[in-house]
Amino acid sequence: MADNDWELERSDLVATLAHELRSPLTGVKGFVQAVLNRWDKLTDEQKKFMLTTALVDADRLSRLITEMLDVARLDTGRLQLHRRPTDPGPIVQRVVDNVRMSTSRTISLDVAGDLPQIDADPDKLAQVLTNLVDNGVRHGDGDVVVTVAPLDDAVRYRIEDEGDGIPEQVRENVFTKWWKGDRSMGTGLGLYVVGGLVNAHGGSITIGDRPGGGARIDVSWPVSPH
Incomplete structure (x- = not known):
């Protein structure tokens, strides 16, 4: 440059x-x-x-x-993670409760029973989920639905919103630095950090379509080996 x-x-x-x-x-x-x-x-x-x-x-x-x-x-390359076996339910409940305080939009949460512990830095997990739920509220329309369920050797966090969704042709750019799409608000860094934190934990994150319209973001978080 x-x-x-x-x-x-x-x-x-x-x-x-x-x-x-x-x-x-x-x-x-x-x-x-x-x-x-x-x-x-x-x-x-x-x-x-x-x-x-x-x-x-x-x-x-x-x-x-x-x-x-x-x-x-x-x-x-100096990111430090304090990983430990973590219950995946209470953190997402706290995140949803906190985001609800700042919006009149309905945010529903469904956490499956008997989830395994995941391998996570709890603060970073909360940071990822807060960013994604908050994005669903700010950039979608209507309600936001958050579900947590087991998935093979991982736990899947799914965040869905109602609205126009994220066009397939730009999805590969969403987690790059400075990406804002067609929006002027925000720093363009939040989803870059989300992608980096998920990858640092050995997880994955994908973008899809919510049936009926809107975005669906799935975060697969590895279970704890202990």
Whole structure:
């Protein structure tokens, strides 16, 4: 890459990240300031709503920072995983509960019984699932359906949304760096990190069509050898 091209890409990256970080930070500051300024005039329900919204924005800010750090670690081969036998159910339940806090969209979850433990860094697994469920909410239409089921020597996480789906001709590009499709929002790094984390665990991720319209993303996560 020529020096001028690299400088332009770096400048675009800084501008994009600044925009993405500013939005949740503004939300946190605004709601906290409102609670402080109007504490005696707000009902307990209003206080809870404002503080919950601030927490959602703070979580988004934390995810963006983690995402940027993981991009650097993936690119330099310095990603560290703290893998251990992990119950696949509670993590996805927590992820769905957290994403539900930030949307009025219905997110349903069906976890099969008697699932084997998987070999995972729990924090990274939660990061992958949060990104995929959140994408289903933000870029799809209608409800989001999450299912977890055993699959050979793996556990399959399936995330489905209603909408236009992802055209087959661009699916090979979805997990590359900077890919946004025809959307202007986002950093274009989230799915790149998702693909990198899944591959680092020895898993796989595929994109398909949801019957009736929409996207279907399947993540196959290896079971624990212990």
